[in-house]
Amino acid sequence: MDYATVRTLGGDLGSASVIILDDSVSMDWLVNKTVHFFKHESCGKCTPCREGTYWMANIIDRIHSGRGTTGDVDLLLNVAKQIQGKCLCALGEFATMAVVTGIERFPQDFKDAVSPAPPLYVMQNEGQQV
Amino acid sequence: MTNQVTLTIDGKQVTVPAGTGIVEAAKRVDIDIPVFCHHPKLEPVGMCRMCLVEIGRPMRDRATGQIVMENGAPKIQFLPKLETACTNKVEEGMVVLSQSAKAREGQRSTIEFLLTSHPLDCPVCDKGGECPLQNLTLAYGPGKSRFLFDEKLRLGKHVPLGDLIVLDQERCIQCARCIRYQDEIVGDSVLGFDDRSRSTRIITSSDPGFDSIFSGNTTDICPVGALTTRDFRFEARPWELEAAASICTQCPVGCNTTLNTRRDARTGGDFVVKRVMPRQNEEVNEIWICDKGRFVHHYTDSKKRLTRPLARRGKNEERTPLGWEAATKLAADQFLAAKENFVVLASGKLANEDLFNLKSLADHAGGQVYLYSRMGGGELTAQVGVGAGTNIGTMGRETAIVVVASDLYEEAPVWYQRLKQAAERGATLIVLNARETKLDRFASFVVRYAYGDETQAVHDLDHKKGIEDAFKQAENVVILFGSDGLGLEGTSNLAAACAKLLQDTGHVGKPNNGLIGVWERANDQGAWEMGFPVADDLAAALNGKSVYLVAANPVGDDPKLASALEGAAFVAVQDVMETGTTEIADVVLPARAFTEREGTFTSGERRVQRFYVAVPPTGESEADFAITARLARHMGIKLEGKSSMAVFEELAKSVKSFKGLSYARISEVRPQWPVVGRSEMYYGGTTYENTKGLGAHLADAGAAERNENASQPRAHRESTPRPRQNQLLAVPITRLYDRGTTVMMSAHILRDRIGGPYIALHPETAKNPGVEAGQLVNISFDSVSADMTVTLDDTVPVGVALVPREMGLAISEPVVAEVRSLEKVQ
Numbered sequence: 001m002d003y004a005t006v007r008t009l010g011g012d013l014g015s016a017s018v019i020i021l022d023d024s025v026s027m028d029w030l031v032n033k034t035v036h037f038f039k040h041e042s043c044g045k046c047t048p049c050r051e052g053t054y055w056m057a058n059i060i061d062r063i064h065s066g067r068g069t070t071g072d073v074d075l076l077l078n079v080a081k082q083i084q085g086k087c088l089c090a091l092g093e094f095a096t097m098a099v100v101t102g103i104e105r106f107p108q109d110f111k112d113a114v115s116p117a118p119p120l121y122v123m124q125n126e127g128q129q130v
Numbered sequence: 131m132t133n134q135v136t137l138t139i140d141g142k143q144v145t146v147p148a149g150t151g152i153v154e155a156a157k158r159v160d161i162d163i164p165v166f167c168h169h170p171k172l173e174p175v176g177m178c179r180m181c182l183v184e185i186g187r188p189m190r191d192r193a194t195g196q197i198v199m200e201n202g203a204p205k206i207q208f209l210p211k212l213e214t215a216c217t218n219k220v221e222e223g224m225v226v227l228s229q230s231a232k233a234r235e236g237q238r239s240t241i242e243f244l245l246t247s248h249p250l251d252c253p254v255c256d257k258g259g260e261c262p263l264q265n266l267t268l269a270y271g272p273g274k275s276r277f278l279f280d281e282k283l284r285l286g287k288h289v290p291l292g293d294l295i296v297l298d299q300e301r302c303i304q305c306a307r308c309i310r311y312q313d314e315i316v317g318d319s320v321l322g323f324d325d326r327s328r329s330t331r332i333i334t335s336s337d338p339g340f341d342s343i344f345s346g347n348t349t350d351i352c353p354v355g356a357l358t359t360r361d362f363r364f365e366a367r368p369w370e371l372e373a374a375a376s377i378c379t380q381c382p383v384g385c386n387t388t389l390n391t392r393r394d395a396r397t398g399g400d401f402v403v404k405r406v407m408p409r410q411n412e413e414v415n416e417i418w419i420c421d422k423g424r425f426v427h428h429y430t431d432s433k434k435r436l437t438r439p440l441a442r443r444g445k446n447e448e449r450t451p452l453g454w455e456a457a458t459k460l461a462a463d464q465f466l467a468a469k470e471n472f473v474v475l476a477s478g479k480l481a482n483e484d485l486f487n488l489k490s491l492a493d494h495a496g497g498q499v500y501l502y503s504r505m506g507g508g509e510l511t512a513q514v515g516v517g518a519g520t521n522i523g524t525m526g527r528e529t530a531i532v533v534v535a536s537d538l539y540e541e542a543p544v545w546y547q548r549l550k551q552a553a554e555r556g557a558t559l560i561v562l563n564a565r566e567t568k569l570d571r572f573a574s575f576v577v578r579y580a581y582g583d584e585t586q587a588v589h590d591l592d593h594k595k596g597i598e599d600a601f602k603q604a605e606n607v608v609i610l611f612g613s614d615g616l617g618l619e620g621t622s623n624l625a626a627a628c629a630k631l632l633q634d635t636g637h638v639g640k641p642n643n644g645l646i647g648v649w650e651r652a653n654d655q656g657a658w659e660m661g662f663p664v665a666d667d668l669a670a671a672l673n674g675k676s677v678y679l680v681a682a683n684p685v686g687d688d689p690k691l692a693s694a695l696e697g698a699a700f701v702a703v704q705d706v707m708e709t710g711t712t713e714i715a716d717v718v719l720p721a722r723a724f725t726e727r728e729g730t731f732t733s734g735e736r737r738v739q740r741f742y743v744a745v746p747p748t749g750e751s752e753a754d755f756a757i758t759a760r761l762a763r764h765m766g767i768k769l770e771g772k773s774s775m776a777v778f779e780e781l782a783k784s785v786k787s788f789k790g791l792s793y794a795r796i797s798e799v800r801p802q803w804p805v806v807g808r809s810e811m812y813y814g815g816t817t818y819e820n821t822k823g824l825g826a827h828l829a830d831a832g833a834a835e836r837n838e839n840a841s842q843p844r845a846h847r848e849s850t851p852r853p854r855q856n857q858l859l860a861v862p863i864t865r866l867y868d869r870g871t872t873v874m875m876s877a878h879i880l881r882d883r884i885g886g887p888y889i890a891l892h893p894e895t896a897k898n899p900g901v902e903a904g905q906l907v908n909i910s911f912d913s914v915s916a917d918m919t920v921t922l923d924d925t926v927p928v929g930v931a932l933v934p935r936e937m938g939l940a941i942s943e944p945v946v947a948e949v950r951s952l953e954k955v956q
Contacts, residue, residue: 044304044323044330047179051243054328058281075276082239085211086179 010101014094027106028113031076031099032064038095049092052083056099068114077103137224152215152226153181157805157813163228164237164266166244166353167305168216170804170814171417172314175217178244178305180266182212182236186225197223212236234270241271247283247328248354249300257355259368262812263303283328291321292340293882294360294421295349297332302356304330308348315418317550317571318342332356338882343543343866346424350408350417351815360879361425362405366392372401374744375409375822377731378423379479379724380872382649383544384733384825385415385423388818389725389744401745402431403725409818411825412802413521414737417817420543421883422866422873429723429875430745434708436720437749449718454750454760461678461702461717462764465495468676468699472497475672476662476680478651481729482738483777484754485657486785487769488680491758494767500671501662502682504650504862504935504942506618507611507625508658511647512787513836514629515655515736516608518827519641522548522735527556529642530604532591534561535584535624536612536648539568540866542734545610545648558600562587564615564861565932566925574600581615581861581930581944582850588627592635607637612648615861615930617943618664620850639830646734650864656732659787659828669694676700678761679711680754681721683871686710688940689914704757709871720751727753729774730796732828738788739825740796787828797823853929853946858895860911860931860947868936887938888919891949892926899951909933911947914940 006013039053059076062068080096103110133148139156146155153163167178186206189198198205206225227233252258285299309321320336334340349357371390378385386409394402406427408419439457440449465472474492492499538546553559553572561573564581575597579587592601609628613621628645637643665671672694684691686709703715706723726747730740759771770776775793782788799820807819853859867883901907903922916939926932933941
């Protein structure tokens with residue numbers, strides 16, 4: 001495991017601290033942990049990080065506690081990508097990494113966590129490319 | 131010459147000075163890049179991320195450093211991420227895309243993020259209708275929210291930040307404009323952020339809360355409805371308001387204002403002033419006003435307004451209402467009979483037109499006219515006052531600014547703010563005072579003298595080490611003199627010393643040079659220009675005379691003057707409100723407030739500015755100049771009484787410094803930077819655009835007149851008494867929120883700021899009479915004796931008692947006083 005190899009897997013080694021999980025853990029648990037961590041760590045100065053981490057925490061809360069719907073998973077991914085590339089510093093950017101890779105690499109974990117009921121909100125598609 | 135940089139924004143080429151931000155550059159070619167946290171008067175911070183744009187820069191070859199060409203033009207390289215247009219400065223050849231799909235997506239994202247926590251309570255929000263968040267949401271927002279309404283944060287809706295400003299924490303978007311305004315422009319760092327992430331809140335760190343006299347300005351630049359004033363919240367919707375251009379009457383700065391009016395249920399459907407807003411004049415107040423100017427307007431619709439003429443038919447009879455003709459005839463007959471014993475006493479609260487008619491009346495009738503002022507030296511500011519074209523807003527490195535015997539923060543707040551910024555632009559700011567003032571913090575040099583040594587301090591100024599060099603190097607010198615610790619004689623002597631210094635060093639008769647008086651009233655300078663003198667001994671000048679008092683309340687101000695007026699043969703009082711003086715008047719003539727008529731004021735910087743009618747007149751009241759014209763007619767003197775414009779024409783014909791001025795001339799406007807106004811609210815705030823006139827400077831006095839004046843002998847007798855053992859020197863000082871009649875009428879909002887009567891002592895001084903802070907003491911001097919609360923303040927010189935003017939104790943000049951401890955109050 002080195003910086004270059006991890007990068008090819010879509011991750012980043014960062015300070016090289018590693019959390020090891022076995023397959024008994026669902027990825028929505030991990031995303032819930034990281035999102036809450038970043039929500040707490042956000043300094044609140046710039047809008048996307050301050051509001052985005054708060055919003056993501058609300059959505060993952062719904063998913064992780066079993067109140068979520070399929071639409072919530074899409075929304076979470078969408079919000080995470082909406083944060084990307086707009087923050088004042090790198091913290092907001094990092095807050096989205098586990099969310100995006102978690103949902104993209106482990107879609108089944110999220111599918112299992114939510115009910116197929118229609119989403120609580122109406123997804124707006126106004127050409128928002130993600 | 132600054133370097134110019136050419137760039138392309140949305141396909142438009144623009145050339146601006148290097149160092150300009152992209153948002154500003156775009157504005158120059160009418161391209162609006164949306165912003166929330168950015169404000170043209172503040173340093174950019176890039177917090178809100180609303181101004182995200184695509185920025186491309188000419189690509190350079192890594193090896194050679196040469197610009198890479200492509201199809202005959204420099205190859206433009208865009209960064210993968212959007213960048214903020216507020217924090218990025220222009221660069222040569224830069225290409226900015228503010229409307230590309232990517233940029234629009236960024237802007238839409240920011241709006242959506244901001245609205246996730248926003249309560250969307252526009253229907254009950256005071257800002258609704260003039261709200262940048264509302265406007266930019268319509269222009270750039272996604273239209274519908276994907277955020278669950280039930281998950282919105284519930285926060286404090288009415289959190290007081292001090293007694294004047296209320297914070298709605300739900301509406302706040304954490305742009306920090308208010309914090310940065312207080313830090314950068316005012317220098318009162320009393321606001322800040324508490325906590326972090328989504329728990330970030332605006333808090334005040336001062337005690338009392340939001341302890342700043344500029345707090346109202348934060349509500350103008352707040353891009354949402356988070357900050358509202360106690361005065362206006364829940365009072366009216368912005369679209370119901372009429373707007374009338376006006377000039378603030380509270381001090382000699384002459385801030386341009388807009389009076390927002392509306393019919394109000396509380397007044398039975400009459401029009402009233404609902405709020406006072408700043409109106410842009412970059413040469414006077416920029417886009418700011420102080421809290422006094424903003425909140426002290428309630429006297430104009432007070433129940434104590436005079437509504438009809440009253441007269442006493444015989445000496446001991448009751449006063450009864452009378453028609454205008456009969457009342458003015460009655461007074462005119464008395465004045466005619468009095469001949470040279472006819473005295474006019476008028477204050478600088480009056481407009482130029484009023485003062486001109488009063489002076490004409492007295493001159494024609496052979497009477498004497500006086501300006502009601504506790505400050506002297508105005509004949510000098512009329513001669514060596516600042517030259518036409520003076521603008522504190524452009525003063526920098528080449529200018530030395532001297533402030534002597536004035537606490538500008540309290541006396542003329544907007545000048546304080548402008549001088550602070552001039553100092554930050556590199557102007558040499560020299561502050562001379564007997565005590566510490568807030569402006570000291572920004573001064574290059576601070577000179578302390580003992581009260582009484584003001585004149586000497588000015589004499590010695592250009593021999594002092596350091597200051598001497600700064601003075602010599604300065605291309606321009608401006609001196610502002612005030613009345614901190616001084617009476618009429620002291621200020622006259624001080625003005626003479628300042629005028630001499632300016633004359634001797636050649637700093638007169640040109641822009642950004644000259645003398646400015648920090649007068650007590652808005653139009654004192656106008657009166658001085660017209661040649662109003664002050665009476666050396668006012669009590670003697672009134673005693674036994676037939677007196678015409680206009681906009682002056684000597685009875686309420688000073689017991690000595692009250693007894694002098696008891697001995698007057700006849701007293702006619704013309705004023706806006708009932709005062710102690712109208713009580714003793716034989717004839718009372720009700721005047722219109724400045725909100726009910728038009729006219730002009732001359733600011734301390736010798737700028738003539740026009741104010742307009744905002745509301746209909748109260749009762750039968752008439753404009754001062756019109757009343758004076760009526761009175762004059764009964765005395766066989768013809769004065770213009772119909773149109774203030776016509777009076778001004780007469781004034782411009784007969785008073786030299788007004789020559790060339792007209793209503794048309796002072797109503798001219800030019801484009802100003804930054805742009806403000808209805809469609810620009812997201813950028814400059816809710817400050818009104820100036821469409822009604824920037825005013826014009828008075829003409830400079832000729833060199834011959836100046837020299838003649840400067841050669842006049844001045845009193846050099848020591849005007850300040852020296853206290854002996856167990857005595858103190860009591861000196862008058864000026865406080866922004868005093869207990870004067872006009873301020874007290876707005877006491878329902880300003881109560882805690884005004885406070886009770888007090889004197890201030892140094893803790894060391896207080897030891898001898900053995901008094902503690904908050905204790906009641908008896909202070910006596912001359913024939914005055916009063917019980918006052920003591921505040922302890924270590925900026926007060928030892929052996930001195932500061933006595934604020936209009937705070938319950940009449941003091942007109944420095945006096946020796948005795949302070950005695952009383953029993954402690956329970």
